[in-house]
Amino acid sequence: MKKTMRILLSENEMPMKWYNIQADMPNKMLPPLHPGTKQPIEPDDLSPLFPMELIKQEVSQERWIDIPEEVADVYKLFRPSPLHRAYQLEKLLDTPAKIYYKNESVSPSGSHKTNTAIPQAFYNKKEGVKRITTETGAGQWGSALSFATNHFGIDLKVFMVRVSFNQKPYRKIMMNTWNADVVASPSNSTESGRGVLAVDPDSSGSLGIAISEAIEMAAQDDNTKYSLGSVLNHVLMHQTIIGLETIKQFEKTDDYPDIVIASFGGGSNFAGISFPFIHKNISEGKKTRFIAVEPVSCPKLTRGKFMYDFGDNVGLTPLLPMFSLGHNFVPASIHAGGLRYHGAGAIVSQLLKDKIIEANAVEQLECFEAGVLFARCEGIIPAPETCHAIAQVIREAKKAKVEGVEKTILFNFSGHGYFDMASYGQYFNGELSNYSISDDEIMKSISKQEEVVLF
Amino acid sequence: MKKTMRILLSENEMPMKWYNIQADMPNKMLPPLHPGTKQPIEPDDLSPLFPMELIKQEVSQERWIDIPEEVADVYKLFRPSPLHRAYQLEKLLDTPAKIYYKNESVSPSGSHKTNTAIPQAFYNKKEGVKRITTETGAGQWGSALSFATNHFGIDLKVFMVRVSFNQKPYRKIMMNTWNADVVASPSNSTESGRGVLAVDPDSSGSLGIAISEAIEMAAQDDNTKYSLGSVLNHVLMHQTIIGLETIKQFEKTDDYPDIVIASFGGGSNFAGISFPFIHKNISEGKKTRFIAVEPVSCPKLTRGKFMYDFGDNVGLTPLLPMFSLGHNFVPASIHAGGLRYHGAGAIVSQLLKDKIIEANAVEQLECFEAGVLFARCEGIIPAPETCHAIAQVIREAKKAKVEGVEKTILFNFSGHGYFDMASYGQYFNGELSNYSISDDEIMKSISKQEEVVLF
Secondary structure, eight states: OOOOSEEOOOGGGSOSEEEOGGGTOSSOOOOOBOTTTOSBOOHHHHTTTSOHHHHHHHHOOOSEEEOOHHHHHHHTTTOSOOEEEOHHHHHHHTOSOEEEEEEGGGSTTSBTTHHHHHHHHHHHHHTTOOEEEEEESSSHHHHHHHHHHHHHTOEEEEEEEHHHHHHOHHHHHHHHHTTOEEEEESOSSSHHHHHHHHHOTTOOOOHHHHHHHHHHHHHTOTTEEEOOSSSSHHHHHHTTHHHHHHHHHHTTSSOOOSEEEEEOSSSHHHHHHHHHHHHHHHHHOOOOEEEEEEETTSOHHHHOEEEEEOSSSSSOSOBEEEEESOTTOOOOOOSOGGGOOSBOOHHHHHHHHTTSSEEEEEOHHHHHHHHHHHHHHHSOOBOHHHHHHHHHHHHHHHHHHHHTOOOEEEEEEOBBOTTOHHHHHHHHTTOOOOOOOOHHHHHHHHHTOOSOBOO | OOOOSEEOOOGGGSOSEEEOGGGTOSSOOOOOBOTTTOSBOOHHHHTTTSOHHHHHHHHOOOSEEEOOHHHHHHHTTTOSOOEEEOHHHHHHHTOSOEEEEEEGGGSTTSBTTHHHHHHHHHHHHHTTOOEEEEEESSSHHHHHHHHHHHHHTOEEEEEEEHHHHHHOHHHHHHHHHTTOEEEEESOSSSHHHHHHHHHOTTOOOOHHHHHHHHHHHHHTOTTEEEOOSSSSHHHHHHTTHHHHHHHHHHTTSSOOOSEEEEEOSSSHHHHHHHHHHHHHHHHHOOOOEEEEEEETTSOHHHHOEEEEEOSSSSSOSOBEEEEESOTTOOOOOOSOGGGOOSBOOHHHHHHHHTTSSEEEEEOHHHHHHHHHHHHHHHSOOBOHHHHHHHHHHHHHHHHHHHHTOOOEEEEEEOBBOTTOHHHHHHHHTTOOOOOOOOHHHHHHHHHTOOSOBOO
16 A cells, blocks of 8 residues: 555654744743742742753743754654554544644653653753652653653652552552652652641642642752753753654655644643744744643633743742643543643743634543544554543544545644553543533632732 | 664565465474364364464465555554664673664554454454454453454454453453453353353463363354464464564664574564574574573473473363473463463474574563663563563673673564553562472473373
């Protein structure tokens, strides 16, 4: 047959620069504010938490940033990742749309998170950092960073949200395999954790609490820094290798995406695949649409407010200009743990405000239905987070059929679901449900913030 | 950097023929015998169990057998698979050896088993089969076949060894995702199963019992056939795409393997990587060595006898000329479930008898130690089965260091360990042990057979 299922790049075709969209934004993002003074933060304010090179990247206005050789060498354990054409899915949907997916599940820890874990560990190592702290929810970020810190010989302490710690022991063992020290959060190791436990000894934890714990521990020790797996500018930038590779892969076909789709938690897998194509829109007048897909139960992009808010529960982070549901928002216990975060990265928030990107929310059951359909057609079983993108892809493909238009749809297959089979089991047993959330609930959560709502 | 980590092939470089080593064996394998008459079986004897095309492949003496386009199309969802150079592992071992691994973990179900599941499902479909029965232990075979039968629209009934059914619910859910009907074996669905349960209602099952159940059910229904994931000639042949690709990949380097290593259960992943290189030895005078690696606790190759034996416990299969520990041998509960089988495929057994291949046995703890080391160096976490190959690779690499010889070592990375993290957890907790087995125990198990021991 003549159809090409997978478009591959050789190692010497791997991009050696990340793309920094800050150089091209029509409206720059607003500055992060110091949580105490409410004044724009200076690079030095962040130095207790991050190595200087990452702080520089966070604020850089350079369009292209070199990928160090040491980072590229580790990327090459699994990169460039394949771009697949989903012929089977197209056939089943009987759609004129062409569906492509970039397969980020091929990394050691099974998701795109490794793309930023590696450079973050590298820059920390280079600046003499001995230990990193971080948080993890579903475990994809914690395992990606474990792999990377182990590679560069840095100790890692992971605060894993207690409910996941109990439900997903295999993610914990994976992190242990890569030498990480994993504790359930809230823990007794930090004041933030002890504070929560004092009020509720049985607290099942949250990502916001775990972030507070990790930051607190990093801030107290000169040899320890903190690392975040999404939201921040440098994190999103590291992910752009996804889209940059995809552009090269499309150059080997006759196609170009009309729509780019990715699931949305803090913004990193969405940014990774879409920012380089946004650059194409800006620099070459392309007309690609970009759709970020979030859960109906955590609708910061579609129903949140654009405002200055904290990244964590306790309020230790700088105030970021973000679409948010309020930093004390507690999302329903959906299985896409990676999407259960109250806020969106500042750059993505600005792009949404400026209507350069779009957002949509989908229900949990529609996501699992889409994931099962995908697994049956294409083989790989998607992570629940990734199912959100697939659900949107199916919607667009059906729309293309109704309209009789041959669209090219690209989505980011951000991770596999091999550590999420319990949730598929619950889905098959009819034990999962959708979650609605009222405007009142959202307004109540947002209005608790004392910060300025920008519009 | 100039080092190439992964050698990739494009889809149009994928081999379109399997290699049938029966054409080149210096001594042909002895014929399988009918369990009743003890006479060589005829193709028709097998037709209740297998479609005619697979029976023809089982006895074919043709060197090359075409891969049907419909099969190639499904292979291309994940094939050609990458050949990796394990630079990090080499560096850690400080060895002059060059270590390469063929990565078969990239298939939908995570192991090489998919390579034969797809053609088996295809030929059954082509001949109008409506349902297939099979057995699975650790679950790698059952999930591979589930993926394939779902693709071609055939029903699948999987008899899963009860101890695995209980310990590995996620493998079961994976099979359900691909529409398979999975029951714990021994079950009440067959006479074989009921017979075992009558004696021991709490039986935890064995691969031999599960095979008996699957065969019994297939034999009773004209529209139902049986499928086996290893041992048989056609199964081993389907796996040769692994080695054929690897040869093409080595042609893109300056290297060629001095040693080929693979773990050994029934012989399929070992055959897959080694047979095409054995062909090179025979046809081009290459001098590659081939090492099959089995667990010390199930040492059919290193301590079994070459004899006619059954493939299952009850005695429903033809008698096969194989290295065996006796078909009622019950191996210790090691975590490499895929290697807990009493016998070796007939072709591989003949090759071992003829000293064309070698065998070695390794202990469980050495395997996990090797697996953890590998995961820390190369990223991917290996299945416990695959760890056996890695343990042997490390031995050879250390030997190369002592001898100061720059050998090229190739091994088959047969599958990932994402569904085996519980066993890694037990390893880290010091809960695993080695298992020795006395000559007496082995002789007792072997002498129970009434069949002719050939030497």
